[in-house]
Each structure stands twice: as C-alpha cells, then as structure tokens.
Amino acid sequence: QVQLEESGPGLVKPSETLSLTCSVSGASVIDYYWSWIRQPPGKGLEWIGYVYYSGNTNYNPSLRSRVTISMDTSKSQFSLSLTSVTAADTAIYYCVADRGSGWSWFDPWGQGTPVIVSS
Amino acid sequence: DIQMTQSPSSLSASVGDGVTITCQASQDIKHYLNWYQQQPGKAPRLLISDASSLKTGVPSRFSGSGSGTDFTLAISSLQPEDVATYYCQQYDVLPPTFGQGTKVEIK
Numbered sequence: 001q002v003q004l005e006e007s008g009p010g011l012v013k014p015s016e017t018l019s020l021t022c023s024v025s026g027a028s029v030i031d032y033y034w035s036w037i038r039q040p041p042g043k044g045l046e047w048i049g050y051v052y053y054s055g056n057t058n059y060n061p062s063l064r065s066r067v068t069i070s071m072d073t074s075k076s077q078f079s080l081s082l083t084s085v086t087a088a089d090t091a092i093y094y095c096v097a098d099r100g101s102g103w104s105w106f107d108p109w110g111q112g113t114p115v116i117v118s119s
Numbered sequence: 120d121i122q123m124t125q126s127p128s129s130l131s132a133s134v135g136d137g138v139t140i141t142c143q144a145s146q147d148i149k150h151y152l153n154w155y156q157q158q159p160g161k162a163p164r165l166l167i168s169d170a171s172s173l174k175t176g177v178p179s180r181f182s183g184s185g186s187g188t189d190f191t192l193a194i195s196s197l198q199p200e201d202v203a204t205y206y207c208q209q210y211d212v213l214p215p216t217f218g219q220g221t222k223v224e225i226k
C-alpha cells in the first residue's frame with residue numbers, strides 16, 4: 001500500500017522559493033510516476049508536474065518557468081521547488097502517485113501540506 | 120488546455136436519493152476521464168478511471184459513463200458519507216486538467 005507524506009515550510013515570503021519534499025513508503029519508486037498537485041483555498045485542483053525515477057520530468061506549461069521536480073531514489077523521496085512565489089501560490093500542496101503515464105490516474109494522494117505565501 | 124466544466128456546482132439531496140453529476144470537456148477526450156471524491160478536510164481519492172472503471176473498494180452505488188465530450192458520475196443511493204466535492208479530470212492531453220468541482224450535501 002503506497003503511502004505519501006509531504007513536508008516543508010508552511011510559510012514562504014513573496015519572491016522566495018517554495019521547497020517541499022514527499023516521502024514514499026510501501027512501494028518501490030520505480031513502479032510509479034510521482035506528481036505534485038495543488039489546491040488554492042476554496043478552489044479547484046491544478047497539476048504542477050511529475051518526475052519519474054529515471055529523472056524524466058514534465059511540467060504544467062503555466063508553471064514551467066518556475067518549477068523543478070526532482071527525485072532521490074536512495075531516500076524514496078521526491079521534491080518540489082517553485083521559485084519567485086507570490087500570494088497566488090498559496091495553496092494546499094499534494095504529492096501523488098500515478099501508475100500510468102505520469103499524468104493519468106492520480107492514486108493515492110498524500111494528506112496535503114498547506115503553504116502560505118506572505119511577508 | 121482542455122477545459123472541464125461540471126454541473127451543477129452544488130446539489131443537495133436526501134439520503135437514499137439518486138444523484139447525477141455531469142462533466143463536459145471542451146474537446147473530444149475519448150474515455151480518458153477520471154472522477155475523484157474529496158471529503159471535507161481530506162485529500163481527494165480516485166473513484167473511477169477510464170470514465171467507467173470503478174476502483175477496487177469503491178462502493179458499487181457509484182458509477183461512471185460517457186465518452187467523447189460528455190461524462191456522468193452517478194450515485195444510486197446517496198449516503199451520509201458521500202458528502203464531498205467531486206472532481207472530474209481529463210488525461211487525454213497534457214496538461215491534465217480538472218473540473219471546478221461539484222459539492223454534494225445532504226438535505
């Protein structure tokens with residue numbers, strides 16, 4: 001049973017870099033693609049991008065210039081880096097597994113970690 | 120990006136009622152459509168993939184149908200634990216996109 005747990009600062013200042021890590025347990029990291037999805041307060045879901053154990057990545061074009069997703073297979077962790085954040089980046093950030101193509105069936109999800117962008 | 124439009128935005132029904140949520144894609148997405156349930160304060164969970172394949176462990180009162188641009192999520196007999204927001208998601212074209220959600224409440 002795959003389990004995911006996000007960690008990272010809950011408060012980030014505007015213009016700085018948001019950094020989150022997702023720890024994976026219960027599965028081999030080579031068996032899935034690993035995505036980040038976010039949900040602004042009271043709003044819908046936005047796919048940020050994915051990483052594969054090989055290092056292959058794919059990002060949402062709306063965020064591509066600011067996003068890096070990387071994988072540390074030795075620690076069974078993957079990470080999100082989002083640069084030059086603004087208040088619009090305030091959201092709950094979820095890490096998610098995908099057994100399909102990296103952007104198909106998001107299952108399961110971590111519990112989510114809230115990030116507030118504020119000075 | 121492909122736009123996913125759900126209707127209604129919210130609904131209220133009695134326990135035992137049948138409920139239907141629709142999702143319309145801005146272009147043909149074949150059967151590449153998933154449904155998720157997000158209970159209050161929780162992460163979303165996958166209910167249905169490929170438009171109509173019920174995930175193992177999901178109650179059989181949930182069902183999905185449709186192809187092309189028009190899709191439906193049905194709950195045959197609404198239960199208190201079904202109070203949640205439901206999202207559709209397409210994965211035919213990158214980036215994957217979600218509907219805006221349908222909030223289901225008990226009357």
